[in-house]
Amino acid sequence: MEERYSPGSVEKKWQQFWNANHSFRALAGGAKKKYYLLEMFPYPSGRIHMGHVRNYSIGDVMARFKRMQGFNVIHPMGWDAFGMPAENAAIERGIHPAIWTYENIANMKAQLMKMGFSYDWERELATCDPEYYRWEQLIFLRMLERGLAYKKRSAVNWCPQCRTVLANEQVEEGCCWRCHSEVEPKELEQWFFKITDYAQELLDETFRLTGWPEPVLMMQRNWIGRSIGCEIDFPVAGSERRIRVFTTRQDTLFGATFMSLAPEHPLALELTTPERRAEVEAFINRIRKEDKIKRTSEDYEKEGVFTGAFCLNPVTGHQMPVMLANFVLMDYGTGAVMAVPTHDQRDFEFARKYRLPMIVVIQPPGPKLDPETMAAAYTEPGAMVNSGEFDGLDNETAKERIADHLERQRLGERKINFRLRDWGVSRQRYWGTPIPIIYCDVCGMVPVPERELPVILPKDVEFHPEGGSPLAACPSFVQTACPRCGAPARRETDTFDTFVESSWYFLRYACPRFQDGPIERAAADYWMPVDQYIGGVEHAVLHLLYSRFFTKVLRDLGLIRVGEPFLNLLTQGMVCKETQKCPEHGWLFPEEVAEGKCRKCGAEAVVGRKEKMSKSKKNVVDPDVLINEYGADTARLFCLFAAPPEKDLEWSERGVEGASRFLNRVWRIVFENLDILRGGGPDQSDPDTAETVRSLRRAIHQTIKKVTEDIEHRFQFNTAIAAVMELVNAVSAASGKERFPVTMREAMESVIRLLNPFVPHFAEELWSALGYQGGVEAAGWPCWDEAALMEEKKLLVVQVNGKVRGKILVPSDAADDLVRQTALADPNVVRFVEGKELRKVVVIPNRLVNIVVA
RNA sequence: GCGAGAGUGGCGGAACUGGCAGACGCACUGGACUUAGGAUCCAGCGGGCAACCGUGGGGGUUCGACUCCCCCCUCUCGCACCA
Numbered sequence: 028m029e030e031r032y033s034p035g036s037v038e039k040k041w042q043q044f045w046n047a048n049h050s051f052r053a054l055a056g057g058a059k060k061k062y063y064l065l066e067m068f069p070y071p072s073g074r075i076h077m078g079h080v081r082n083y084s085i086g087d088v089m090a091r092f093k094r095m096q097g098f099n100v101i102h103p104m105g106w107d108a109f110g111m112p113a114e115n116a117a118i119e120r121g122i123h124p125a126i127w128t129y130e131n132i133a134n135m136k137a138q139l140m141k142m143g144f145s146y147d148w149e150r151e152l153a154t155c156d157p158e159y160y161r162w163e164q165l166i167f168l169r170m171l172e173r174g175l176a177y178k179k180r181s182a183v184n185w186c187p188q189c190r191t192v193l194a195n196e197q198v199e200e201g202c203c204w205r206c207h208s209e210v211e212p213k214e215l216e217q218w219f220f221k222i223t224d225y226a227q228e229l230l231d232e233t234f235r236l237t238g239w240p241e242p243v244l245m246m247q248r249n250w251i252g253r254s255i256g257c258e259i260d261f262p263v264a265g266s267e268r269r270i271r272v273f274t275t276r277q278d279t280l281f282g283a284t285f286m287s288l289a290p291e292h293p294l295a296l297e298l299t300t301p302e303r304r305a306e307v308e309a310f311i312n313r314i315r316k317e318d319k320i321k322r323t324s325e326d327y328e329k330e331g332v333f334t335g336a337f338c339l340n341p342v343t344g345h346q347m348p349v350m351l352a353n354f355v356l357m358d359y360g361t362g363a364v365m366a367v368p369t370h371d372q373r374d375f376e377f378a379r380k381y382r383l384p385m386i387v388v389i390q391p392p393g394p395k396l397d398p399e400t401m402a403a404a405y406t407e408p409g410a411m412v413n414s415g416e417f418d419g420l421d422n423e424t425a426k427e428r429i430a431d432h433l434e435r436q437r438l439g440e441r442k443i444n445f446r447l448r449d450w451g452v453s454r455q456r457y458w459g460t461p462i463p464i465i466y467c468d469v470c471g472m473v474p475v476p477e478r479e480l481p482v483i484l485p486k487d488v489e490f491h492p493e494g495g496s497p498l499a500a501c502p503s504f505v506q507t508a509c510p511r512c513g514a515p516a517r518r519e520t521d522t523f524d525t526f527v528e529s530s531w532y533f534l535r536y537a538c539p540r541f542q543d544g545p546i547e548r549a550a551a552d553y554w555m556p557v558d559q560y561i562g563g564v565e566h567a568v569l570h571l572l573y574s575r576f577f578t579k580v581l582r583d584l585g586l587i588r589v590g591e592p593f594l595n596l597l598t599q600g601m602v603c604k605e606t607q608k609c610p611e612h613g614w615l616f617p618e619e620v621a622e623g624k625c626r627k628c629g630a631e632a633v634v635g636r637k638e639k640m641s642k643s644k645k646n647v648v649d650p651d652v653l654i655n656e657y658g659a660d661t662a663r664l665f666c667l668f669a670a671p672p673e674k675d676l677e678w679s680e681r682g683v684e685g686a687s688r689f690l691n692r693v694w695r696i697v698f699e700n701l702d703i704l705r706g707g708g709p710d711q712s713d714p715d716t717a718e719t720v721r722s723l724r725r726a727i728h729q730t731i732k733k734v735t736e737d738i739e740h741r742f743q744f745n746t747a748i749a750a751v752m753e754l755v756n757a758v759s760a761a762s763g764k765e766r767f768p769v770t771m772r773e774a775m776e777s778v779i780r781l782l783n784p785f786v787p788h789f790a791e792e793l794w795s796a797l798g799y800q801g802g803v804e805a806a807g808w809p810c811w812d813e814a815a816l817m818e819e820k821k822l823l824v825v826q827v828n829g830k831v832r833g834k835i836l837v838p839s840d841a842a843d844d845l846v847r848q849t850a851l852a853d854p855n856v857v858r859f860v861e862g863k864e865l866r867k868v869v870v871i872p873n874r875l876v877n878i879v880v881a
Numbered sequence: 882g883c884g885a886g887a888g889u890g891g892c893g894g895a896a897c898u899g900g901c902a903g904a905c906g907c908a909c910u911g912g913a914c915u916u917a918g919g920a921u922c923c924a925g926c927g928g929g930c931a932a933c934c935g936u937g938g939g940g941g942u943u944c945g946a947c948u949c950c951c952c953c954c955u956c957u958c959g960c961a962c963c964a
Contacts, residue, residue: 200961242885246959249884254963274964287964327962354962364964372882373962446963567959668906669893675957677893681907684919689906695921736897746895749905756905824901829945831901869944875900879944 032694034658038788042143050802051090051145053101055537055553062098063554064090065533065593067562067570068105071131071153072112075138077602077640077666077678078563080650084663085599085672085744086561087144091784092738094145095808101554103536104139104146106132108155109525111189111205114458114497117490124458125486128155138651142659143788150539154528159535160460161481162545163527167463168474169584175221176452178472182358183451185213190495191455192217194524195448196250196569204569218462218521219449222576226251226445228590229575238595240673243567250568252446257430258361259439261286263298264337264346270294273360273444276367277433278425281414282388283365284345286338287331287352287377290314292362295351300335307332307351314353329354329377341438342415352377360444368404369396375404388413389422450573452524457488457497459522467509467516476510482518496520529570530577533557533592546586557593561672564598571596597742600675602666604646606635614645637677648678660786661687667744667785690789693755693782697775697793700764704775705798707768716766723761723770724815727777730754731811734781744785751781772797780809824875825850827859835876843870850876 045051055061066086069079090102106128113124132153139146152159170176184193188208192215197204222229230251233244256275263270270286288295290311299307310332331352338347347365354373355364368378368385378385385398389409396405411417417425433439453462461482463475475482485504488497498504498520509516531545537554538547562570571593578592607615609625609632619625620632640647653662664686670676697704710720730750737747758774776797783790783803794803818839823846825833833855837846847868850856856878863880870876 242959245885249960252960252963256964272964276964329962352962354964356963359963366964371964373964444963446960564958671894674887674894679893679907682893685906688920691920741897743895743897745893746905749895752905822901826901826945829900834901867944869900871900871945875945877900877944 032691032789034660034788035655037792038141038143038659041788041791042140044791044802045143045145048802049149050804051100051102051147052149053099053103053147055550057099059097059099061554061558062093062100063557063559064093064100064102065536065557065560066104067560067566068107068529068532069135070107070110070112071128071135073131073134075135075142075650077648077650079139080142080653080662081602081666081672081676082561082563082599083139083142083144084666085597085742086559087663087787088667088738088744088784089559089561090145091787091804092808095780095783095804095806097807101150101536102146103150103539104144104148105150105152105532105536105539106135106154107525107529107532108132108153109160109459109522109528111456111458114456114490117458118492123486125155128153128458141654142650142663145787150536152532152535152539154460154525154532155458155484157481157483159532160528162535163460163523163531164463164475164480164482165477166531166545166581166584166586167523168477168480170220170580171474173584175224175580176218177221178216178218180214180216182212183215183217184210185215186210189456192451192453194451194526196450196572197524197526215453217451217453219451220576222450222573223445223447225576225579226253226447227443228579229447229572232575232591236591236593236596239593240564240596240598243564243571243596243598246567247572250447250572254444254446256442256444257433257439258442259341259365259433261338261341261347261365263349264339266298268294268298270338270349270363271361272363272365273442274365276370276426277429277439278411278417278422279367279370279388280340280342280365280429281417282367282369282386283340283347284368284384284386285347285366285378286349287355287364287366287374288334288349289355289357289362290351290353291357292351292355294363295334298334298336298349303333303335307334310351327354329373329380331377331381333381341433341436348383350377350381350383358448359446369398369401370404370406372404372406375401386413450524450576452527453521454524455496455520456522457484457490459525460484460528461498462519462521462523464519465507465509465516466519467512467514469514470509470511470516473509473511473516479510484522498522526570526573527577530573531581533560533574534578534581534587544586546581548586551587555587555589556591559595559597560593561597561599563601567598597672599672600670601639602676602678603637604640604648604678606638606644606646608633608635614643616645619645637675639675640678653683657683657687658788660789661690664690664748664786668748669745671745672742689752689755690786692759693778694789694793696755696759697779697796700771700775701796703765703768704772707765707771710767710769713766716763719761719763720767720770723757723767723774724812725818726754726757727770727774728811728813728815731777731781731809732816735808735811738784747781748785751778754778777809779803780806821873823850823873825853825856826875826877827856828879829877832856832859839873843872846870846872846876850878 066082090100094100108128113128116122116127117124167176184198186193186203186208188206189203198210202209230253233248254275257277258271258273260269260271331350334349336349338349340347366374368374369387370389387396387398390412391409408422411420411422411425417428430441461484463482465473465475467473485501488501490497505517507516507518534546534551538550541547574592579590581587582590607620609615609630611628611630612625615632623632625632638644665683668686669682733750734747737743755778764771779790779793780803790803820836821839823835823837824831825835833853835849835853837849847870860878860880865880867879
């Protein structure tokens with residue numbers, strides 16, 4: 028027998044084999060159907076973590092499975108190589124970001140290779156390569172021409188820690204998504220991409236992306252946040268000015284009794300009367316100073332101030348005091364809200380506090396609402412009252428009628444409003460794609476001419492911990508000549524948000540070395556869209572929304588055909604592990620705990636929840652350690668077996684051992700039976716053997732069917748692997764193996780082929796041990812034989828009043844009558860039926876019998 | 882508050898269109914082989930002596946419910962004064 032399974036040498040051997048044979052090289056064209064399999068590319072932080080191992084193991088199963096099924100699979104990998112950590116390393120350790128990044132890429136690539144993932148490395152790309160970002164700069168110029176990129180001065184989210192601005196999507200609960208420091212508002216001139224132009228299409232398509240998980244689509248819909256209503260003008264009393272509001276409740280217009288403006292509203296000070304001025308200014312200044320967290324927190328007290336001005340309700344002519352209210356947001360709608368205290372809870376609270384008038388305009392069925400006694404706003408449907416010609420209508424109908432009325436009278440118009448804001452892409456950082464713009468005192472803002480691209484990131488810059496963009500402090504970069512008039516001019520020193528690079532990398536994979544443009548049309552048309560995309564759910568509204576937007580833009584620029592990048596999306600869960608904490612010393616590494624006590628101080632270590640692996644919580648497992656100890660195949664098998672992909676995976680050392688044990692078991696079965704498997708004659712035909720063969724063959728083909736369906740339709744890798752384990756158990760339990768060498772071989776060949784997507788090195792080694800050359804993948808995915816699945820006899824369950832009381836063996840597809848007779852004759856069943864009135868017998872063919880007695 | 886998802890043995894998780902609850906694995910228990918076993922193999926393994934009881938809790942539909950319907954509880958995630 029072969030010596031023990033030693034993953035190290037087996038894995039090295041087959042990685043070399045795949046490399047030498049270019050096994051995973053993807054070429055466009057041919058008779059096979061294409062299949063684009065993609066996993067989210069990593070940021071080159073230096074080392075892969077278990078999240079990567081899981082993500083890429085899941086992807087590799089699909090890639091190998093589809094290849095075995097005869098698809099022309101493209102499975103690329105690359106590097107999301109721009110970003111802050113490289114720049115921080117430069118500041119802290121004096122290493123240039125480029126050197127740091129490329130060293131990390133080399134290390135991580137070696138790690139990925141050791142995992143045996145089937146990537147076409149010939150398509151590898153790094154976004155920090157000028158050969159990549161030059162095309163991004165070109166795309167930007169095209170967007171600029173079309174008005175899809177523009178610059179404006181506005182309040183933006185500033186992260187003091189990262190010393191740069193952030194897009195709205197990158198702020199989580201008022202904090203930076205990367206470093207979690209509190210974000211401050213800052214008034215800056217910044218570049219934006221006009222994602223709002225695509226809001227409707229981005230929303231509409233979410234209803235057609237049937238291959239996406241519903242929660243992700245829901246998150247995108249919420250983020251886009253479409254609402255239908257009206258914009259209505261309210262004339263200011265004694266002035267030509269108008270205040271425009273957006274409302275979704277135009278049916279409550281007759282109940283609007285005051286006006287609420289955002290403190291930042293341009294009319295706020297203008298409308299204020301002289302005697303109110305001091306108070307209003309104080310209010311505005313106070314609210315301005317409050318940070319975003321406070322202003323959006325749950326128990327934020329509703330406050331306001333009266334401007335002294337009035338406007339007129341356009342349908343009733345009533346005077347409405349104009350208030351400033353701290354809860355009205357300037358960047359949603361028009362920054363002004365018509366207040367209907369009877370039918371909006373916020374307005375209700377506000378009106379009670381400042382003793383503002385209330386009029387009920389929607390009556391629920393039952394007791395009549397009285398503004399004097401109402402305890403809360405009434406927001407449910409009802410009948411219109413106090414609303415002139417609209418009285419008596421139900422409020423939903425009134426919504427339409429009033430909208431019609433406003434449009435006819437030119438008082439307002441129907442309007443669809445989105446929550447989505449344009450994507451701010453300027454970053455005041457060095458390690459990113461330079462924005463190809465030049466500022467000339469004479470000509471103003473001038474785009475860098477195409478032929479001068481790329482604008483290359485200069486190498487000779489200085490990094491200072493106290494901040495300031497290194498690019499801005501680099502005269503050789505900043506100083507240039509105006510492309511239009513030749514006068515001395517300055518370059519834009521902001522760089523792009525790194526989400527810009529990841530918004531189109533999947534297109535560049537189709538043609539990574541293309542020299543004549545960002546995307547080679549034919550290659551993209553062949554490979555796109557991505558058939559299966561796999562990554563973490565944390566990108567639900569960041570990367571995944573930006574990528575969809577970019578794909579649409581590139582389509583409209585005529586560069587590609589598709590409008591949606593990812594046909595099917597799988598969002599895998601996190602990798603979690605138990606945490607431990609010392610009251611004194613905080614989070615503890617497992618080795619800092621002995622017998623439940625902190626090694627430093629002896630205090631009781633608190634075993635915390637299972638949390639996402641993170642360095643700060645000291646609960647990470649290094650994939651390298653795992654690979655060295657158990658091998659890549661065991662690491663992969665564990666990740667795939669312990670939980671279904673979309674759920675969180677709980678780390679378990681025991682689980683890893685179990686995975687390893689299973690592989691050893693299969694290894695042993697193959698080598699202990701190698702003579703039978705390689706040299707045996709035909710199966711013997713004695714009745715006992717024939718019966719064993721029949722049931723074993725049934726098990727083999729049931730397993731093939733189940734594994735195929737579990738992978739293909741459900742991504743249920745855990746149950747697929749469980750099914751193979753069951754088959755292995757059945758083989759191992761079958762006695763007299765030497766009497767059926769043909770079936771033994773069929774069984775073990777099936778096991779090996781079915782395991783290949785999960786544990787490819789292992790499968791290759793056993794496959795070659797069986798005497799094959801040229802790899803398992805060439806053998807293709809096994810097909811199941813329907814005939815082998817047939818059973819001549821079926822074991823049916825017999826229930827009495829829904830409880831299992833016996834089992835009977837009947838011919839498959841036996842007539843119901845026969846099944847019924849057999850069931851009633853079963854001695855065990857008789858015990859429970861005897862002496863009772865037989866009410867009913869339910870026979871479900873090939874499943875069960877239920878006898879109902881009184 | 883709104884939206885989405887989830888609650889099943891000691892643990893991770895199965896159970897596809899309503900049809901044997903607990904596949905598979907881990908842990909555990911007993912045995913075999915052994916100088917040894919943290920290797921391997923065999924057997925057992927939801928609770929209860931039993932009748933029976935068991936899929937977060939309570940109702941319902943059904944011959945039959947983890948699965949469908951109604952109400953409630955808990956947890957996770959996303960959004961959060963969006964007018």
